[in-house]
Amino acid sequence: MGDRRPSSPSAPEALPAWSGSAEALLARLGSSSSGLTSTEAQARLERYGPNTPERRTRRFPVVEFLARFREPLVLVLLAASVASALTGDLTSASIIATILLLSVTLDFFQEHRAGDAAEKLRHMVAPRARVLRDGTEQELPSATLVPGDVVLLEAGSLVPADARLLESRDLYVNQALLTGESYPVEKATGEAPPDAGPTEARNAVFMSTSVISGTARAVIFNTGTRTSVGAIAHSLAQRAPSTAFELEMRRFGLMLMRLTVLLVLVVLLVHVHARRPLLESFLFSVALAVGLTPELLPMILSVTLSRGALRMASRHVIVKRLSAVHDLGSMDVLCTDKTGTLTEACIRLEQHEDATGRECARVLELTWLNSHFETGLRSPMDEAILAHQEVQPAGWSKVDEVPFDFERRRVSVLLEREGHRLLVVKGAPEELLPLCTHYEEDEGRTQHPLDAAARARVQARFAELGEQGFRVLAAAWREEPPDMQVARTGDEVELTLAGFAAFLDPPKQSARPALEALTRGGVQVKVVTGDDERVAQHVCRELGLPVKQVLTGRQLEALDEQALRVRAEQTTLFARVSPAQKSRIIRALRGRGHVVGYLGDGVNDAPSLHAADVGISVDGAVDVAREAADLLLLRQDLAVLQEGVEEGRRTFGNVMKYIRMGTSSNFGNMLSMAGASMLLPFLPMLPIQILLNNLLYDLSELAIPLDEVDPEQLAQPPRWDLRSVQRFMALFGVLSSLFDAATFAVLLLLFKAEAPLFQTAWFMESLTTQVLVIFIIRTHRNPLRSRPSGWLLLSSLGAIVVANVLPFTALGAWFGFIPLPPLLGLLLAGLVVAYLLSAVLLHRAFYWHQSHGCP
Numbered sequence: 069m070g071d072r073r074p075s076s077p078s079a080p081e082a083l084p085a086w087s088g089s090a091e092a093l094l095a096r097l098g099s100s101s102s103g104l105t106s107t108e109a110q111a112r113l114e115r116y117g118p119n120t121p122e123r124r125t126r127r128f129p130v131v132e133f134l135a136r137f138r139e140p141l142v143l144v145l146l147a148a149s150v151a152s153a154l155t156g157d158l159t160s161a162s163i164i165a166t167i168l169l170l171s172v173t174l175d176f177f178q179e180h181r182a183g184d185a186a187e188k189l190r191h192m193v194a195p196r197a198r199v200l201r202d203g204t205e206q207e208l209p210s211a212t213l214v215p216g217d218v219v220l221l222e223a224g225s226l227v228p229a230d231a232r233l234l235e236s237r238d239l240y241v242n243q244a245l246l247t248g249e250s251y252p253v254e255k256a257t258g259e260a261p262p263d264a265g266p267t268e269a270r271n272a273v274f275m276s277t278s279v280i281s282g283t284a285r286a287v288i289f290n291t292g293t294r295t296s297v298g299a300i301a302h303s304l305a306q307r308a309p310s311t312a313f314e315l316e317m318r319r320f321g322l323m324l325m326r327l328t329v330l331l332v333l334v335v336l337l338v339h340v341h342a343r344r345p346l347l348e349s350f351l352f353s354v355a356l357a358v359g360l361t362p363e364l365l366p367m368i369l370s371v372t373l374s375r376g377a378l379r380m381a382s383r384h385v386i387v388k389r390l391s392a393v394h395d396l397g398s399m400d401v402l403c404t405d406k407t408g409t410l411t412e413a414c415i416r417l418e419q420h421e422d423a424t425g426r427e428c429a430r431v432l433e434l435t436w437l438n439s440h441f442e443t444g445l446r447s448p449m450d451e452a453i454l455a456h457q458e459v460q461p462a463g464w465s466k467v468d469e470v471p472f473d474f475e476r477r478r479v480s481v482l483l484e485r486e487g488h489r490l491l492v493v494k495g496a497p498e499e500l501l502p503l504c505t506h507y508e509e510d511e512g513r514t515q516h517p518l519d520a521a522a523r524a525r526v527q528a529r530f531a532e533l534g535e536q537g538f539r540v541l542a543a544a545w546r547e548e549p550p551d552m553q554v555a556r557t558g559d560e561v562e563l564t565l566a567g568f569a570a571f572l573d574p575p576k577q578s579a580r581p582a583l584e585a586l587t588r589g590g591v592q593v594k595v596v597t598g599d600d601e602r603v604a605q606h607v608c609r610e611l612g613l614p615v616k617q618v619l620t621g622r623q624l625e626a627l628d629e630q631a632l633r634v635r636a637e638q639t640t641l642f643a644r645v646s647p648a649q650k651s652r653i654i655r656a657l658r659g660r661g662h663v664v665g666y667l668g669d670g671v672n673d674a675p676s677l678h679a680a681d682v683g684i685s686v687d688g689a690v691d692v693a694r695e696a697a698d699l700l701l702l703r704q705d706l707a708v709l710q711e712g713v714e715e716g717r718r719t720f721g722n723v724m725k726y727i728r729m730g731t732s733s734n735f736g737n738m739l740s741m742a743g744a745s746m747l748l749p750f751l752p753m754l755p756i757q758i759l760l761n762n763l764l765y766d767l768s769e770l771a772i773p774l775d776e777v778d779p780e781q782l783a784q785p786p787r788w789d790l791r792s793v794q795r796f797m798a799l800f801g802v803l804s805s806l807f808d809a810a811t812f813a814v815l816l817l818l819f820k821a822e823a824p825l826f827q828t829a830w831f832m833e834s835l836t837t838q839v840l841v842i843f844i845i846r847t848h849r850n851p852l853r854s855r856p857s858g859w860l861l862l863s864s865l866g867a868i869v870v871a872n873v874l875p876f877t878a879l880g881a882w883f884g885f886i887p888l889p890p891l892l893g894l895l896l897a898g899l900v901v902a903y904l905l906s907a908v909l910l911h912r913a914f915y916w917h918q919s920h921g922c923p
């Protein structure tokens with residue numbers, strides 16, 4: 069096969085792959101209906117590249133490292149260094165360059181290492197496909213597929229690449245991704261005209277669309293960026309509605325940037341106006357901007373997130389989208405479907421009875437035939453029916469099928485035996501009963517009209533079963549003409565009701581403590597199910613989940629967005645909702661300002677998994693759900709989730725420490741610096757001193773992602789609230805400015821300080837206060853009662869020692885420092901202590917106010 073390669077990568081596109089015969093296409097692709105050999109596939113993979121819709125920009129670490137020098141801030145610093153060199157100030161130039169190199173390198177290594185580990189985890193859950201290689205069926209990562217590969221598809225599969233059908237049975241595909249049309253489209257083998265577009269090609273399936281029902285064998289003709297979805301992948305990449313955390317971070321970044329630009333411009337203008345030396349003023353402003361920018365934020369974010377992801381992995385939760393770690397931590401509403409999460413999902417068929425409530429073998433037979441012949445994704449109820457091996461197809465064969473969908477909630481198969489044809493329908497009783505006009509008795513020997521009285525009796529029986537916690541399916545049938553070939557939804561009318569099948573799906577015992585833990589941890593749990601209200605109520609009761617209000621799909625239909633938001637807030641149980649309604653509920657809750665998680669594993673859960681702030685699925689879920697989820701639980705167990713939530717909160721807590729640090733002490737210092745520079749006849753700190761200060765400060769904060777978080781901070785979902793951050797910033801900014809003013813007074817009035825002394829003293833004081841305050845900010849407790857991690861202690865104390873020893877060394881002179889008189893040192897130490905004490909008090913007052921709901 070190796071010698072029959074397609075002549076060039078563009079060859080498969082010469083003619084649309086859906087026109088002409090399938091044989092011709094196979095020949096063109098150098099393949100056969102039994103697929104490629106592994107060696108050939110390997111060779112093609114090298115030629116065509118990986119099968120991922122977006123061009124993978126796998127960059128070498130060197131390139132990634134160099135790319136950091138494109139950051140605006142780094143560029144400005146480089147310019148500053150060059151400018152100093154040009155004016156002959158080689159010391160400054162080399163110091164700036166060294167500082168720059170150091171901080172970029174640190175940042176790079178931290179981030180790179182953590183990112184690598186998280187990437188490996190994601191690989192574990194990468195999508196896979198069933199493919200024929202060397203004539204045998206294998207499961208391989210979808211990214212390794214090449215044109216010419218033959219893949220096998222079934223209900224629930226995600227189509228791995230653009231492919232032409234070679235064989236198909238009742239194949240229905242959802243290609244809303246391409247066409248926007250959410251109804252399943254039927255696909256079948258055959259030839260399409262050459263001028264048909266991809267969306268009209270009924271004999272081809274496209275990457276990232278999903279199989280609703282049926283099975284198929286198909287040959288891949290385009291992979292990766294050459295697929296239809298690859299062409300629009302760029303716009304898809306931007307699609308995900310930003311989650312709570314991402315949005316807040318963006319707003320925060322913007323706020324700081326505005327402040328920085330404003331401050332720097334004002335300083336620059338004042339200096340120029342006062343006819344200070346231009347270059348010095350420029351350098352000073354640049355250094356200020358550098359000092360103000362939370363340049364470590366991206367590193368802190370990615371390192372805390374990757375660490376969070378790794379720790380979650382050890383607790384059996386795989387993170388697909390890194391920022392979902394934060395979203396999980398701040399989640400305050402969890403919506404979950406029922407089967408498999410709250411219940412065991414090992415369903416047993418307990419009863420099969422006719423419309424009068426008598427046990428009935430015919431109901432079992434009809435439902436069995438329906439389940440046996442249907443090709444959609446089998447539900448656990450189908451499995452339970454088919455477990456009755458005593459029933460046999462007994463001469464029946466299938467003619468056609470109207471596959472299951474979550475709007476109709478029923479499935480029909482058209483069967484034939486000895487020349488007569490029967491449409492057998494099974495589904496949710498609410499959907500089936502209105503379609504029935506008759507019911508049967510005595511194992512189908514007698515039939516009666518389903519009049520009002522009979523209907524009421526049947527309804528009552530169905531309700532009774534629901535009360536007892538049984539999930540119920542109804543079975544009905546209808547004789548069809550012997551020449552009928554195709555069954556349609558419209559044929560599901562004037563049915564004869566055969567009876568009910570009742571199933572038991574026992575609640576999961578492990579779910580009870582997990583639900584309690586979630587509730588205690590400030591996460592409201594809501595059940596969103598396509599199943600019947602009574603059954604869901606029963607499960608909630610068994611699990612001790614108090615149900616405040618119930619909303620059914622039908623009631624929900626009548627509500628507009630505004631009304632739904634209000635109702636959704638008060639409702640615990642949503643029953644008989646369709647997939648689209650599930651995602652409406654999620655959006656409504658998000659609209660109320662909740663951070664919403666959604667846990668589900670079915671085809672019908674995919675839209676909600678997308679719509680939620682954090683979509684959670686399980687490893688055994690259908691491909692579509694796995695693909696849509698941000699997190700995958702390796703064990704179908706709510707307890708695992710609770711641990712993940714804690715990990716998310718820990719991560720969140722550490723990011724908040726960095727943000728509070730950057731916006732309080734650091735910000736306050738830079739503010740005083742800007743102010744002082746406008747009042748003093750000399751610069752309060754030289755540009756290189758500010759840069760050094762900034763570097764040491766960054767060093768001290770490198771260990772923040774490794775820090776411990778107090779258990780009480782993990783107890784409730786943290787709210788990231790920009791207003792609270794701003795208040796914090798204002799309060800601590802003022803406090804630190806007060807002490808800065810005191811320092812200035814001591815220096816200028818008591819010691820009559822000239823520039824070098826002033827600069828040295830303030831460098832030491834500002835760095836020390838700035839760094840030490842982390843031990844106050846990192847906890848809501850008395851700082852002595854909460855243990856920081858060893859790394860944080862080491863990095864902070866290290867930075868402080870360097871800052872306070874440097875002026876007394878020879879190296880200090882390079883930076884323009886001079887040794888301090890001992891008395892001044894003592895006074896400064898006193899100021900530092902006084903500052904820290906007042907910071908502790910202020911911090912306490914701040915949280916006391918916040919927790920008592922004061923604005």
Ligand SMILES: Nc1ncnc2c1ncn2[C@@H]1O[C@H](COP(=O)(O)OP(=O)(O)OP(=O)(O)O)[C@@H](O)[C@H]1O
Nearest residue numbers: 405406407447477478479494495496597598599670
């Ligand atoms: N294979 C099937 N044949 C007939 N009816 C079905 C089948 N699968 C599901 N149904 C009907 O559709 C309803 C909704 O399906 P399902 O229970 O899977 O939804 P769901 O929202 O995933 O529920 P859950 O929360 O229990 O997972 C079922 O209650 C049942 O009445």
Ligand SMILES: [Mg+2]
Nearest residue numbers: 405407669670
């Ligand atoms: Mg489900």
